[in-house]
Amino acid sequence: MSEPLLDVRGLGVDYRGVRALGDVSFQIRARETLGLVGESGSGKSTLARAVLRLIPASRGQVLWRGMDLLRCDGATLRSQRRELQIVFQDPVASLNPRMTVAGTLAEPLRIFERELTAVERRVRIERMLTRVGLAASMLSRYPHELSGGQCQRVAIARAMMLHPRLLVCDEPVSSLDVSIQGQIVNLLADLQGEFGTSMLFISHNLAVIRHISHRVAVIHDGNLIETASCDDLFAAPVHPYTRALLEAVLAPIPVPVPVPARVPVEVRDSDQSGREPE
Amino acid sequence: MTQDGATLATLRTRELRVDHPVPGGTASAVRGVSLAVGAHQCLGVVGESGSGKTQLFMAVMGLLPGSARATGSALFQGEEILGLPPDRLNRIRGSKLAMVFQDPMTSLAPHLKIGVQLAEVLVHHRGLSWRDAERAASSALDRVRIPDAQRRLKQYPHELSGGMRQRVMIGMSLLCEPALVIADEPTSALDVTVQARILELLRQLRAEMGISIVLISHDLAVVASLADRVAVMYAGRVVESAPAADLLRRALHPYTALLLQCLPDVHRLRTDRMPFLAGQAPGAGDPERGCAFAPRCPRATDRCKHERPALVDVREAAEVACHHPLA
Numbered sequence: 001m002s003e004p005l006l007d008v009r010g011l012g013v014d015y016r017g018v019r020a021l022g023d024v025s026f027q028i029r030a031r032e033t034l035g036l037v038g039e040s041g042s043g044k045s046t047l048a049r050a051v052l053r054l055i056p057a058s059r060g061q062v063l064w065r066g067m068d069l070l071r072c073d074g075a076t077l078r079s080q081r082r083e084l085q086i087v088f089q090d091p092v093a094s095l096n097p098r099m100t101v102a103g104t105l106a107e108p109l110r111i112f113e114r115e116l117t118a119v120e121r122r123v124r125i126e127r128m129l130t131r132v133g134l135a136a137s138m139l140s141r142y143p144h145e146l147s148g149g150q151c152q153r154v155a156i157a158r159a160m161m162l163h164p165r166l167l168v169c170d171e172p173v174s175s176l177d178v179s180i181q182g183q184i185v186n187l188l189a190d191l192q193g194e195f196g197t198s199m200l201f202i203s204h205n206l207a208v209i210r211h212i213s214h215r216v217a218v219i220h221d222g223n224l225i226e227t228a229s230c231d232d233l234f235a236a237p238v239h240p241y242t243r244a245l246l247e248a249v250l251a252p253i254p255v256p257v258p259v260p261a262r263v264p265v266e267v268r269d270s271d272q273s274g275r276e277p278e
Numbered sequence: 279m280t281q282d283g284a285t286l287a288t289l290r291t292r293e294l295r296v297d298h299p300v301p302g303g304t305a306s307a308v309r310g311v312s313l314a315v316g317a318h319q320c321l322g323v324v325g326e327s328g329s330g331k332t333q334l335f336m337a338v339m340g341l342l343p344g345s346a347r348a349t350g351s352a353l354f355q356g357e358e359i360l361g362l363p364p365d366r367l368n369r370i371r372g373s374k375l376a377m378v379f380q381d382p383m384t385s386l387a388p389h390l391k392i393g394v395q396l397a398e399v400l401v402h403h404r405g406l407s408w409r410d411a412e413r414a415a416s417s418a419l420d421r422v423r424i425p426d427a428q429r430r431l432k433q434y435p436h437e438l439s440g441g442m443r444q445r446v447m448i449g450m451s452l453l454c455e456p457a458l459v460i461a462d463e464p465t466s467a468l469d470v471t472v473q474a475r476i477l478e479l480l481r482q483l484r485a486e487m488g489i490s491i492v493l494i495s496h497d498l499a500v501v502a503s504l505a506d507r508v509a510v511m512y513a514g515r516v517v518e519s520a521p522a523a524d525l526l527r528r529a530l531h532p533y534t535a536l537l538l539q540c541l542p543d544v545h546r547l548r549t550d551r552m553p554f555l556a557g558q559a560p561g562a563g564d565p566e567r568g569c570a571f572a573p574r575c576p577r578a579t580d581r582c583k584h585e586r587p588a589l590v591d592v593r594e595a596a597e598v599a600c601h602h603p604l605a
Contacts, residue, residue: 039469040440147558177326177496179540182554204469207542211552248471249544
């Protein structure tokens with residue numbers, strides 16, 4: 001196996017003496033998605049933020065390509081930021097309401113790729129916008145003019161602008177409608193394949209976690225209680241808490257739902273007896 | 279009024295519309311909804327954001343902003359409550375007709391102890407003394423299975439977990455033994471394990487107290503776990519309404535079928551694509567032409583683009599608004 005890209009060792013966070021994150025160790029390899037699943041208050045977001053040093057850690061190491069992010073100086077940390085990006089839960093709140101989509105997407109380039117001309121920037125922005133499934137006409141829009149799903153696409157485009165090596169997604173679909181969650185999950189999976197990004201994907205939703213993760217870590221009360229490959233965890237959860245979590249998922253609809261096929265040229269009356277065509 | 283309760287629907291809306299004035303016109307959040315909730319019945323209302331599901335019941339509760347206009351009719355236990363003056367409405371709201379909101383943090387007052395907030399309802403609606411009201415508040419917490427009620431009554435909302443706060447909200451809604459509780463996404467802000475427990479609580483309370491429930495959610499799985507009947511809303515209208523079991527097994531409207539496919543399923547494999555509904559629902563400000571779902575519908579024909587399908591009976595107790603329903 002290759003060297004881990006991210007090697008977190010004994011990471012802990014205390015808030016005023018209260019232990020929010022105990023003593024967490026895990027690794028993420030290149031091109032790998034680690035799903036992190038847990039309930040509110042379990043320390044998921046604290047973990048994500050401490051790894052990126054958005055909040056101070058109380059103990060432990062975050063080894064990023066061999067360098068400890070928790071101990072490097074500000075200039076080094078800033079230079080690494082382009083490799084480490086994050087997508088937050090609330091897509092509307094994580095965009096600047098006074099910036100157009102174009103402005104939002106230009107910002108990472110203005111900071112990290114200053115040599116680009118305005119035209120080059122425009123090309124990069126348009127390419128990424130198309131890649132996340134938005135039309136170029138969106139560039140002049142403000143966040144309040146977009147739907148939640150569109151805002152999240154913009155936030156993903158912003159995070160991917162610099163082709164980071166690690167993308168942290170903190171509940172990226174939890175505030176979206178069930179009907180569009182799939183689009184965003186598929187998009188993230190595609191982008192990961194295309195750019196070879198590693199992902200730390202945080203969610204309380206086990207179905208979403210199962211879809212996107214190679215390995216899954218379960219967090220409870222600030223500690224990782226089980227880490228396993230995605231298939232193993234869902235097939236044979238070991239820890240009782242993991243089992244309880246899997247059992248709490250609402251029973252799926254028992255019968256497979258028919259795919260609405262195209263209407264045949266001869267439209268039939270709708271009151272035929274109840275059996276549906278396969 | 280109460281003696282005809284058995285024959286009357288607890289709540290019946292007829293052609294209810296909600297219009298908001300916007301610069302240069304009106305935005306119609308609800309475009310004519312007729313539905314009924316029978317005694318002891320649980321009606322699930324499902325739809326994406328912007329489908330009008332919350333607006334519809336805000337209109338019923340008289341909680342729309344002043345600029346909005348609600349028209350049509352909403353009969354609660356046979357009495358028209360749409361456009362009722364606030365003092366009359368206040369006598370019904372909170373006592374016979376209660377609402378539970380999505381966010382249990384913002385719907386409790388942060389600076390008042392739980393006990394005070396619960397007791398206040400009874401002092402106000404039932405004219406109880408504070409001492410009696412606090413005793414009743416304690417049994418309200420027992421009812422929603424909150425252990426150690428005496429201690430909890432002295433706590434502030436921030437000292438309680440999300441699930442516990444939602445239990446308090448449910449307990450509060452039941453204080454005056456209402457005929458109908460409208461629960462708007464009561465579990466959407468909660469974790470899966472807590473969500474399952476809150477739904478179980480609602481199920482038990484319904485059996486114990488014989489209340490009617492309207493359960494509003496964007497999640498069909500949540501609704502299906504509790505409702506007898508489900509109404510699916512799209513772009514301000516009901517597009518399908520049927521007994522819950524039938525709706526899940528044999529969806530009639532293509533939208534319902536697609537929505538069912540989108541349900542997260544832990545049994546689905548990693549290699550599969552996650553299903554989703556392409557496109558976007560029309561907004562409240564958009565003019566209506568033909569079937570609102572046609573642009574996203576795999577079964578849509580020319581007719582769908584020009585002629586709006588009416589909601590018609592197709593099976594026993596099942597209605598659908600579609601020119602080309604499934605099954």
